Amino acid sequence: MSPDKAPSGGRFVVDETDPAAVVTPEDLTEEQRMMADAARAFVQGEIKPRDEQLEKLDYKLTVDLMRKAGELGLLGADVPEAYGGLGLDKVSTTLLAETMAEASSFALSVGAHVGIGTLPIVFFGTPEQKAAYLPDLAAGTRIASYCLTEPGSGSDALGARTTARLTPDGTHYLLNGSKIYITNAAFADVFIVYAKVNGDHFTAFIVERGTPGFTIGPEEKKMGIKGSSTCPLFFEDAPVPVSNVLGEVGKGHLIAFNILNIGRFKLGAGCVGTAKEAIALAAGYAAGRKQFGRPIASFPLIGEKLADMNIAAFVTESIVYRTAGLIDERLATADPNAPDAGAQAAKAIAEYALECSIVKVFATEALDLIADEGVQIHGGYGYIQEYKIERIYRDSRINRIFEGTNEINRMLIPGTLMKKALKGDLPLLRKARALQEELLQPMPLPSFDDTLSLETFRLAQAKKTFLAVGGAAVQKLGLRLEQEQEVLVALADIMIGIYAMESALLRVRKLIANSGEARAENAIQMTTVFVQNTLEKIETLAKKTLAALEQGDALQVQLSVLKKLMRAPLVDTITIKRSIAARVKEAGRYVV
Template sequence: MSQQSINKVRGGSFVIEDGDFHSVVTPEDFTEEQRMIADMTKQFVQGEIAPHDEELENLDYDLTVKLLREAGELGLLGADVPEKYGGMGLDKVSTTLINEKLTKASSFALSFGAHVGIGTLPIVYFGTEEQKQKYLPGLASGEKIAAYCLTEPSSGSDAQGAKATAQLSEDGTHYILNGTKQFITNAGFADVFIVYAKVDGTQFSTFIVERSMEGVSIGPEEKKMGIKASSTCPLILEDVKVPVENLLWEVGKGHLIAFNILNIGRFKLAAGCVGASKDAIELSAQYANERTQFGVKISSFPLIGKKLADMNIRTYVLESMVYRTAGLFDTGVAEADPGATDVGYHSAKAIAEYQLECSINKVFGSETLDFVADEGVQIHGGYGYTKEYRVERIYRDSRINRIFEGTNEINRLLIPGTLMKRALKGELPLLPKAMALQAEMMERVSPPEGDGVLEQEAHLLKMAKKIFLLVGAGAVQTYQAKLEQEQEILGNLADIMISIFGMESALLRTQKKISQSSEEKAKLAILMTTAYINEEFGRIEGWAREVLTAMASGDMLRTQLSVLKKWAKRSPLNLIAIKREIAAQVIQAENYVS
């Protein structure tokens, strides 16, 4: 496939267009350099972080900062920072790998992630040349630690409802900031804060605030359920004089910075969920092989095997989604005009093309990790509920991910909402595709004639996209401008879209594996893709039926349900046998397998 055709992949287009496995980026495509970066990160965690695990959990500020600076010496803090400013300027697949591998460092990874991601990237993407020269070298080395300050005591998901204010001084040399920011990661030891406040109480804007500025103070540490190795405190601003040079981008454009940075934060969170899920699978498989009950290893019990198989399948799908998205980022960033005066902004804009996919990754990633962690505790039994076993911490630490970076409920509203907005702007031919579908509703559906590898799964993916268009177009027609008030409908549409992206990501990855090796070598991937698509398709059918039943009644409903039944027809599958085969490989490897 040509680079030109690859570049035509638009955010959200996966629901109406067929993907091509030649263009998708998968873990099997990692370069030698990318694998070396992953290994370096893994060795750093094992050699420098793991020995201090208990101290970090007790929130040793000095140790955390010391280790962050060591990460800076290795170049890990500057992975996303251009070389011009002391960073490594790595591609997005490489930085995603770093995020994934750092999760074995438990919630130290959160201190790291808040610094390199939402703390540093606003300056990388939206800073002036002077701001980049002043702050980025120190942030890349770890000399300075960053924090991101958006949430307030009275505003979480409604970021623009913030009450923090910024008033320009009479002589025009500085802004006077007042307000309180809540739940700020790294606040206990950060030097640089990215702060959102309203100029004149109305214009949402962004400022670079330094800890040393008079009027800046830090509140007490929150007593959290999990992520205990990370600092989480309020930031209090009392008549803080911030030089006008520290305004980030322009007055009134803070919401654009916030939304763009949240896109990246959501994606990086999903990458972390990949690593943590793999960690939980490894711990659980090892424990299942060590623990005996009734005179045999519990790994020999089919229900334990089923849990390990399901954990592995969902992690395979998540991993496929995350690296597919990272590949889309790299393609988009590569297209940013290198001659533009603001390359950082153009890079952020290229990533924003996939804001819908970022939300999908965040929701699916956080819910996959919660599922895997929960099943991991269950496999450990009573021991999984004790601090002696690491899976207990994974379970506690995982819960925040469904709240971080916009709750999963908010992201579920954003997913179809963003798609509809893009369609109305003419950026995606969603409505023409939906209208063309009307002609197909009465046509006979021809299921796959043969039993070729993944043939039925490719057919089910195609039908899933038709089902989405059926219910999505029906929702737009039924509710029109009031659709945004029908949150249950939007939630179901989001779940269908999430499932389609997951199904297609796994399918494309597995098809690529087959093309690069053989069906035999890709057998495990084929089994996992088969199981996931067939099970998920059943969920899609259920969500669609629920939406249709909410929107129509009588003959109209009967007609729509008849179409749904026709498109949802599929051959039965022996999932028990498939999952037993997957489980056997996880148990033998005592690790995540793909």
């Protein structure tokens, strides 16, 4: 497929999507499921029996187990076959990341290695660099680490102060500076390090362990993910061969930001796996714990929690696999053998930067909700380390911070959309003008007799609301919009809601088409509840934004337009959630 025919990022705001074109978990092949089974068997047989030892930060054990994972092919999924890997698509590697999530901190060590540690070389390495490093990274005989954050630059990655200066003989760069919060640092062999050449040109380097002048600091004492290594790094005239420049001098931002995009959606995949584990733990505990003479699972409020947890996991799973499919489709337009293969890959990944940020925000916050409710269902036992839900609760908190804080990602979402619109990649302004004309006409409610017809209508309402509120913000604030962070975040949350609702709707429509309504009943009900709850949040966000933009009569006019857009029948979510909860309790786990 040529790039001009592949779907472009951000179009979900203005276009409709064919359910048949969306990748869902139900599309997984037998081969992909067998691969996941192999990963699951590895976690059950090798990781969980050593769980307590791993959580005590046993470096040797972690390295030994990563090498075993490499022998099984679990570390080479993203590495091309020519360099000893499996060369799998992103949907397959997403499934692997989800499956490995039950390995807790070990899963983070693996994720950092196979993702942000190895992918920079996969996408941007020269043939010589790939040949030198990728076979060992795929086999687990060498472990990778990604080094971007500094004491003075976290979200502001380009504010890095680590420098690189060319030696007089032109053979090496001397690195000076420091990095913090580096995953796998204590036992990694290969480090992807970002520094500014001559203090100005942001550049990526491949740095090997044992390089003179390169030292690794002590372990950080963390709230969670205690079984993973997190250390600072220090560089004092550390010589790095010029052949170890990754990509081009001054183009490190292309590598850093696009690899983070991949990391964001893979983080979402890990959240899906942990969410499913938390639901199984909570459902199992609720079934066995008795109060007032009966299992607490029989109480409606516990059932409501299980239903909410299941719905959040279902929607998260839907957006994660949809996004993986989109990235696969766009990457298929890049030629991995071309001289500018890295630039092509960067462009392909960047196309869905907006969706990757949405996945990161939605998935991490959904997991936090699920983990929190899981602890609540466990009661006092949920606060005791003997119960894994306690660790899931602690471990989940970091997800909203790394791979770019959720605040930064929220800022990126509308900003990226506006840039696409100004470049002419999206017909955003044309759609907004068409909406203004539509609002002048009567807007009677249609009938809602067909399955999901109300939810489809409500999704369209959400898109129109975004256009109306976003258009008002652009018209009122102009270039000042980028400084109004509260307004930008409100617009981002509306977009997140739209993408999440649409992803669930498309998935369930595809499920109905392939398997019938009876098979899709639970998915239909989860989508119904999610759409109604999300529209209520969008209406609140729209009101808050309009109140920040207008006053007096002008505000009342805008609110009347919003009221016109938001008209729709309400559904009885209490009764629906009781049905969902019954299925979760019967299965004792996450159910679609």
